[in-house]
Amino acid sequence: MEKINHKITRQPELHHDRHEVLLKNINTHAIEIDHHMKVTLSVDCVIFGFDEHELKILLIRSDLDEYKNKWTLLGDLVDLNEDPDEAAYRILNMRTGLKDVYLEQVHTFGRPHRHPAGRVVSIAYYSLVNIEKCKITTQAHELHWHPVKDIRQMAFDHRQIFDTCFRRLQQAVLERHVGFNLLPAKFSLRRLQNVYEAILGKELDRRNFRKKILAMDILEDLDELEADVQHRPGKLYRFKKIN
Amino acid sequence: MEKINHKITRQPELHHDRHEVLLKNINTHAIEIDHHMKVTLSVDCVIFGFDEHELKILLIRSDLDEYKNKWTLLGDLVDLNEDPDEAAYRILNMRTGLKDVYLEQVHTFGRPHRHPAGRVVSIAYYSLVNIEKCKITTQAHELHWHPVKDIRQMAFDHRQIFDTCFRRLQQAVLERHVGFNLLPAKFSLRRLQNVYEAILGKELDRRNFRKKILAMDILEDLDELEADVQHRPGKLYRFKKIN
DNA sequence: CCAAAAGTGTTACAATTACACCCATGA
DNA sequence: TCATGGGTGTAATTGTAACACTTTTGG
Numbered sequence: 253m254e255k256i257n258h259k260i261t262r263q264p265e266l267h268h269d270r271h272e273v274l275l276k277n278i279n280t281h282a283i284e285i286d287h288h289m290k291v292t293l294s295v296d297c298v299i300f301g302f303d304e305h306e307l308k309i310l311l312i313r314s315d316l317d318e319y320k321n322k323w324t325l326l327g328d329l330v331d332l333n334e335d336p337d338e339a340a341y342r343i344l345n346m347r348t349g350l351k352d353v354y355l356e357q358v359h360t361f362g363r364p365h366r367h368p369a370g371r372v373v374s375i376a377y378y379s380l381v382n383i384e385k386c387k388i389t390t391q392a393h394e395l396h397w398h399p400v401k402d403i404r405q406m407a408f409d410h411r412q413i414f415d416t417c418f419r420r421l422q423q424a425v426l427e428r429h430v431g432f433n434l435l436p437a438k439f440s441l442r443r444l445q446n447v448y449e450a451i452l453g454k455e456l457d458r459r460n461f462r463k464k465i466l467a468m469d470i471l472e473d474l475d476e477l478e479a480d481v482q483h484r485p486g487k488l489y490r491f492k493k494i495n
Numbered sequence: 496m497e498k499i500n501h502k503i504t505r506q507p508e509l510h511h512d513r514h515e516v517l518l519k520n521i522n523t524h525a526i527e528i529d530h531h532m533k534v535t536l537s538v539d540c541v542i543f544g545f546d547e548h549e550l551k552i553l554l555i556r557s558d559l560d561e562y563k564n565k566w567t568l569l570g571d572l573v574d575l576n577e578d579p580d581e582a583a584y585r586i587l588n589m590r591t592g593l594k595d596v597y598l599e600q601v602h603t604f605g606r607p608h609r610h611p612a613g614r615v616v617s618i619a620y621y622s623l624v625n626i627e628k629c630k631i632t633t634q635a636h637e638l639h640w641h642p643v644k645d646i647r648q649m650a651f652d653h654r655q656i657f658d659t660c661f662r663r664l665q666q667a668v669l670e671r672h673v674g675f676n677l678l679p680a681k682f683s684l685r686r687l688q689n690v691y692e693a694i695l696g697k698e699l700d701r702r703n704f705r706k707k708i709l710a711m712d713i714l715e716d717l718d719e720l721e722a723d724v725q726h727r728p729g730k731l732y733r734f735k736k737i738n
Numbered sequence: 739c740c741a742a743a744a745g746t747g748t749t750a751c752a753a754t755t756a757c758a759c760c761c762a763t764g765a
Numbered sequence: 766t767c768a769t770g771g772g773t774g775t776a777a778t779t780g781t782a783a784c785a786c787t788t789t790t791g792g
Contacts, residue, residue, distance in 0.1 A: 700782070700783070700784085702783095702784085703781075703782065703783085707780095707781090720790095724790080724791085725790075725791045725792070726789080726790060726791070727788065727789035727790045727791090728789080728790065
């Protein structure tokens with residue numbers, strides 16, 4: 253129910269039986285929004301990139317004294333007239349220079365004291381980007397790609413957010429094959445397999461992998477070959493447009 | 496990033512290149528929370544119950560003129576010092592009298608104009624309850640169980656929220672077998688199968704279903720039989736405690 | 739004894755896994 | 766010609782799907 257009636261939980265004498273309380277208030281039409289009930293809304297993005305054989309995420313050093321030397325996810329406040337999805341796109345674009353990236357909402361973190369500056373509720377997204385296309389001026393800004401396997405402590409509850417998003421990515425790569433989004437438009441099957449292996453954290457059988465992906469009929473053979481490799485070059489594919 | 500620095504997106508002369516803007520602000524330590532950036536936070540619950548052979552959800556009639564005669568999910572504002580998960584539990588307990596219910600966060604809906612009273616961002620949960628144990632005084636409060644198959648229009652974006660939660664439940668019943676939570680402690684395999692069929696919206700083969708569930712080794716045979724049925728009674732089981 | 743649902747096993751089919759050899763390229 | 770990874774097929778296993786008859790109970 254979207255009824256905005258903060259008084260329900262504010263009448264101390266009624267706290268012992270909330271069930272009754274709410275029933276009494278159902279038809280009050282009280283939709284005034286109490287300013288004391290407002291929270292600061294932020295968005296945090298776990299931005300995944302795939303660099304050679306490694307899965308990485310983009311992190312920045314915390315600018316809070318309290319969390320000095322800890323890494324944080326990239327995030328920002330949601331503007332008053334902004335859809336949270338748009339806010340996530342904005343952050344992504346600001347930080348990587350990219351548009352049309354893969355982005356998925358994962359979970360909202362709202363523990364009362366998760367942020368030292370006050371009540372900040374954060375909607376977590378993960379994003380998959382082509383790391384080569386990211387325009388990141390890495391020196392001096394403390395903005396870096398971190399191998400996922402090296403992630404330890406992070407500021408705030410960002411380690412928990414990362415874990416949640418990473419688990420979601422592992423599901424998604426199997427169920428919806430979102431892994432393509434980490435690669436350039438043209439890629440070899442070997443590179444695609446590397447993506448799956450990096451995300452799932454285990455090796456896959458090459459023949460079975462190729463069979464499975466090709467059977468899904470989502471790849472288009474470009475009749476091109478890899479260049480600049482010192483071995484037999486692999487065929488290049490691209491993700492099939494949906495009809 | 497959890498840095499609270501609303502100015503980033505408020506400097507008009509810099510809007511054309513947000514990438515640069517943010518980089519400049521990274522080390523400002525500006526964590527003041529601007530009150531204009533606050534939103535009202537609510538929680539909405541899709542409360543599922545299973546009645547005989549039918550999946551139902553608990554709805555209440557909207558108390559906004561604008562949405563008169565439309566049905567809404569059960570929800571409330573999140574209190575200032577309240578974890579959103581707790582708020583969802585609170586709503587559930589208020590509305591059904593139940594504790595220890597199954598509850599899962601699904602998605603956060605925050606389109607700027609989704610609520611007529613202002614900027615209300617809602618975290619959606621779904622919940623699975625034993626419908627027989629719910630203490631709902633149904634008359635006069637416009638609080639009713641609605642068959643899922645009859646759901647049409649709803650107030651606000653609640654139809655979308657419902658759809659999202661229902662899809663999630665369909666996944667969850669296959670992947671994590673959450674369906675038990677809709678039944679009493681003791682149940683027959685037939686009743687469990689009815690739950691799966693109602694959620695998935697299709698009939699299942701009885702023998703294959705029994706084989707699969709029993710092979711999972713999560714049921715304990717109670718050596719009891721159904722009573723009050725006018726046919727051969729089925730065995731009763733309960734969900735195995737985890738070790 | 740009839741109606742209604744419980745209980746049970748086998749076979750076909752699909753999906754997944756394991757596994758080894760030849761091929762094309764650059765150095 | 767050698768080192769490196771690309772490319773390919775088959776057999777075994779596992780999981781899923783299809784399917785029919787006997788049993789127990791209440792009426």
